[in-house]
Amino acid sequence: MASIKHSIDANENPKYYVHWKDDRTGHGRRRIFKNIDDAAHLFWQKQNIELDCRTATWRGIDGSWSLKKLLMFFLGYQAGKLEKNIIRLSTYSKCRHDLLAVQGPILEKAILRISHRDIEEAVRPGCQRWVRAAFSLLLEKRLITFNPLEKPARRRRKPITIPTRATVRKLLDTAPRRERIACWLGICGLRIGEALAVTYEDVTVEMIQIRRHIVDGVIHEGLKRGVERQVRMPKELLELLDPELFGTSQPLVANIFTGEPLTINYGTQGALQKTLSEHGIKKFHHLRHFAVSRLAARGVDITQVSRLIGHVNIKTTIDVYGHLFFAPVSMEL
Numbered sequence: 001m002a003s004i005k006h007s008i009d010a011n012e013n014p015k016y017y018v019h020w021k022d023d024r025t026g027h028g029r030r031r032i033f034k035n036i037d038d039a040a041h042l043f044w045q046k047q048n049i050e051l052d053c054r055t056a057t058w059r060g061i062d063g064s065w066s067l068k069k070l071l072m073f074f075l076g077y078q079a080g081k082l083e084k085n086i087i088r089l090s091t092y093s094k095c096r097h098d099l100l101a102v103q104g105p106i107l108e109k110a111i112l113r114i115s116h117r118d119i120e121e122a123v124r125p126g127c128q129r130w131v132r133a134a135f136s137l138l139l140e141k142r143l144i145t146f147n148p149l150e151k152p153a154r155r156r157r158k159p160i161t162i163p164t165r166a167t168v169r170k171l172l173d174t175a176p177r178r179e180r181i182a183c184w185l186g187i188c189g190l191r192i193g194e195a196l197a198v199t200y201e202d203v204t205v206e207m208i209q210i211r212r213h214i215v216d217g218v219i220h221e222g223l224k225r226g227v228e229r230q231v232r233m234p235k236e237l238l239e240l241l242d243p244e245l246f247g248t249s250q251p252l253v254a255n256i257f258t259g260e261p262l263t264i265n266y267g268t269q270g271a272l273q274k275t276l277s278e279h280g281i282k283k284f285h286h287l288r289h290f291a292v293s294r295l296a297a298r299g300v301d302i303t304q305v306s307r308l309i310g311h312v313n314i315k316t317t318i319d320v321y322g323h324l325f326f327a328p329v330s331m332e333l
Helices: 036-052 067-083 089-100 116-122 125-140 165-174 177-187 235-240 271-278 285-297 302-308 314-325
Strands: 003-008 014-021 028-033 207-210 212-215 218-221 229-232
Touching: 003 036, 003 067, 014 036, 028 036, 036 067, 036 089, 067 089, 067 125, 089 125, 116 125, 165 177, 177 235, 177 271, 177 285, 229 302, 285 302, 285 314, 302 314
Parallel strands: none
Antiparallel strands: 003 014, 014 028, 207 229, 212 218
């Protein structure tokens, strides 16, 4: 089995040793890293290869699996997701910070002997969700049969906020051109990360392709969540676009001075948020709610709406927007 160890060199700098067994030669191999991210990622890869080579006689996790080893295994798994743009850098940084904050004797305890009470006493509440996710990863790989951490109580879903049609119409009539383009993309059902990643390569006079997302002002191929899709181009939005830029990599919503992509802060703290607040709209995401309400009012089937707004699972659409699609039934005798 692969292993990972930590030590300090003569200059008091951290070093991480990853050991594993070479499949071809059968000899042990070792690599030394100066940062934990690369070390955890390699440890995850080597350990995962060993787990994929399990045979029918494999007996399961042995005593070498301490909580510390499990957390490094999970951190490497998260690093792999970051490399593939499945999660944001901010999510990985939060996970990394929380996992490294776990201290004390519990790190050396075998995971097969850890109980929910042990985690409650030794790990602060903010870190517990990552520890539970680490055990869930082992459960998914059929390495254990039970997750010792209890599932937290589900938070109550708040009612969605839908702006009125008059409010949205006033917003589109008075907002600056750039903010108007952004709002139109929200009305088409795009998330803020998707709207800021739409370039003139993704649009035609008839369609808008949603196939990219933005992270820290950098456009990445693929979507962080949801599915790739296309929506019809509204006439008013088409009139706001620059015909000379069609086919270029210029974002539809870009920095006025540099033409570079904007960060998510544009929709939470920047000019867009200020414009929305002036019209009584608290969040850009509320325009997405408005889009679904308009589709429901026009009689569009909920399965089609689920696809148009990019939900992976129709259950999510039903949970959030189901009440907009099911008309009340008369209870008269």
